[in-house]
Amino acid sequence: MWALVKEYYHKFGSPKHFYELTGKLLPWFAIPAVLCLVVGSVWGLAFAPADYQQGNSFRIMYIHVPAASLAMSVYVMMAVAGAIGLIWKIKMADMVAKSAAPIGAAFTLLALVTGAIWGKPTWGTWWVWDARLTSMLVMLFLYVGIISLQASFDSAKSAAKSSAVLAIVGLVNLPIIKYSVDWWNTLHQSASFTVSDKPAMPPEMYLPLIVMVFGYYFLFATLLMMITRCEILEREVRSRWVARVLLNRPLKKN
Amino acid sequence: MGEDNQPLSLSRAFFSTLKRELKIANRQRSQLVNPLFFFIMVVSLFPLAVSPEPSILRTIAPGVIWIAALLSTMMAADALFKHDFEDGTLEQLLLSPQPLFLLVIAKVVSHWLTTGLLLTLLSPLLAAMLFMDTNHLSALVLSLLLGTPVLCFVNAIGAALTVGLRKGGILITLITLPLHIPVLIFGTGCVQASVYSQPYQGQLAILGALLVLAIVLAPFAIGASLRISVSG
């Protein structure tokens, strides 16, 4: 049993194995991602019934809500990967954490932009200091901090360790920030309706949303693997197996 | 070096570090007053930029004073470990058999005494310049008294992470600003509650809780960051 765990630990910690494994896994995530996203968006945007209050503008929810939910969970995942890299010195965890940051930031930005677009027909302005949008904005700031810290180190190891510490500090802060922003919002309540506040939705409305959420998660996994694979090649460029990969690639295709 | 004087040397290490930092600060008084002038200048920009109208200034006063205090502590934080990193003090700190936790707290406490505390003492003057009612001074001073040490601890994390970098400066601001948001919200919330003649003890209690959390957790993050920066 212990030997098995140890073997997995070594396998998963080795960039070469990770590269090979994700090479095999990639289609199993990419295809469901495309399927779910196509099915979910066509269903949600074209066939789901219009909202009795907001009309058709609510349909942006199918893009906004999954992005917002991913923004948070990617951050948690990144901090956990960073912590694993910091504690057990697993290089792969560092690379995964590094690759996750820009994806998380992109989802956060998407959530903010779609939130703003949703706000226009709902509130009549592009931006409202509503609790969720404000939390998203702070979330984006956290990502920006981590990415810029990551980018300012010359050594990949120091960069990984430092940004892992910052991500963990951010993770501890996240519930406090969330709570404080919510509290602040109740003080200055101006909007009576909050974006993505879900009343009881009929199944025709929430089923496409669930499909979209799955699609986003598959998309995230696919992107994460792709970026991490690039990162591996870049970092292990001195090793022999990467040289072989880089040489074989064009040959295989021809 | 017997076992028996271990606790004694623990407190000696703490107070010696504190004393050393205060001595250094005292010998560089220009460094000491810089954040204070910055604090005053930022606040005095608001009447110029927004409006000198007392009614307007009165409403924005809590936020303006708090944001200025936050920025001033951040400006000061850049130098917190910089010189220690350059002259090898940081290495000696890490090589000390005393718990790093304790030495780090000593450094942050001295940093607070020389920035946050002075800003807090200065804040009634600025409140007067922004036409804040004297009734609300206690809320302002108390919230700053509890909130600025939290700011100092979080700034120290940022300073420790960036100390080895050639281009620290604005990066500290970028990485610590989002972490300051809760303190800012409850700090200004406290003063605003007082302005609306509501009880503000709740906000003070939350600031106190944040302070406890910062004292307990931040030194670990600072210590880990310093080790990373020194080994890098």
Next chain:
Amino acid sequence: MDQEYPSEIMLSAKDLSCCRDDRDLFVNLNFDIVGGEVVQIVGSNGSGKTTLLRILCGLMDDYSGDIEWCREPMNQCGELYRAQLIHIGHNAGINPILTAEENLQWLLDIHGQGGADNRQIAEALARVGLSGYEGVETHRLSAGQKRRVSLARLYIEGAPIWILDEPFTAIDKEGVRELENLIFQHANRGGIVILTTHHSLQETASRLKRITLDDLSGFHEASVDDDGV
């Protein structure tokens, strides 16, 4: 000052390798250092001498292999190991704004060696030729004098392991001889000294050991004496 260290103190490295920025600094170093030995790390510029010293201090964990202190893994000994250690690097933690005495007082306080009073510090400063300079802010001192302030610790602290990075830098002839004597005295008492220097140590005794860091990088450069000795 005159205590004998227990004879079983020992620092050993097994398969110690370090790779920095995609460059192997050293690979599979194996050595045992026992009490009473002076170890000189030899190698050209950029061969990783300072890195090796920092690893042995526990300041860097960026290596593979094992380091044992008295048969225990060094990184598990933590403060017990650090209490046995004096490290004087290129920059020795001397703050320019503080006086020589204040600097030493703080260093001794955080290193937990109880009972270093002003008299002892004044004595140590006198030993390194700085009597009368106790109250002078160290930014007024010359490079060599600053170096001497940091070396004064060696006269007070009772730690058995000394790890010294280029200790002879900026020190005059007289000072070099005294420091050399101090180093070998420490070894005679059963202590360990690990140092890097381009200065050739006079002592011919068998207790002087050399660890040579091979230049693995293929980056050969004339070894320039940049320490002015």
